[in-house]
Amino acid sequence: MCLGIPGRIVEIVDDNLDIAKVEVSGVKRNVSVALVRLEGIEPGDWVLVHVGFAMSKINEKEAQETQKALQLMGDPYTDELAMFNKSQI
Numbered sequence: 001m002c003l004g005i006p007g008r009i010v011e012i013v014d015d016n017l018d019i020a021k022v023e024v025s026g027v028k029r030n031v032s033v034a035l036v037r038l039e040g041i042e043p044g045d046w047v048l049v050h051v052g053f054a055m056s057k058i059n060e061k062e063a064q065e066t067q068k069a070l071q072l073m074g075d076p077y078t079d080e081l082a083m084f085n086k087s088q089i
Contacts, residue, residue: 003050003070003073003077003080004048004049004050004055004056004066005024005025005048005049005050005066005070005077005080005084006024006046006047006048006049006058006062006063006064006066006067007022007023007024007031007046007047007048007049007054007084008022008023008044008045008046008063009021009022009033009041009042009043009044009045009046009047009054010022010023010028010043011043012033012041012042012043013030017032018032018033018034018037019031019032019033020033020041020054022047022049022054024049024084027084029052029084031047031049031052031053031054032052032053032054033047033054034053035053035054035055035056036054036055036056036057039057040057041054041057045057046058046059046060046062046063048066049084051083
């Protein structure tokens with residue numbers, strides 16, 4: 001199953017390559033924000049992350065609601081978190 005996990009942008013790591021450090025459940029990883037950069041991404045913004053890419057920009061309320069729904073899924077959610085923890089850009 002493929003899930004988009006909410007993450008908060010901590011910093012823009014590389015402006016030219018559209019890479020941002022994103023925190024998901026306490027883990028920080030670099031992800032590509034190229035797909036959402038035109039929406040005006042900056043530290044503190046929330047995005048849905050899937051396999052190292054920010055797929056869409058969301059607000060904080062959407063992030064919290066999505067997080068709650070994902071936690072109810074159990075294994076698919078923990079599996080996706082494990083993939084995020086292993087991913088590196």
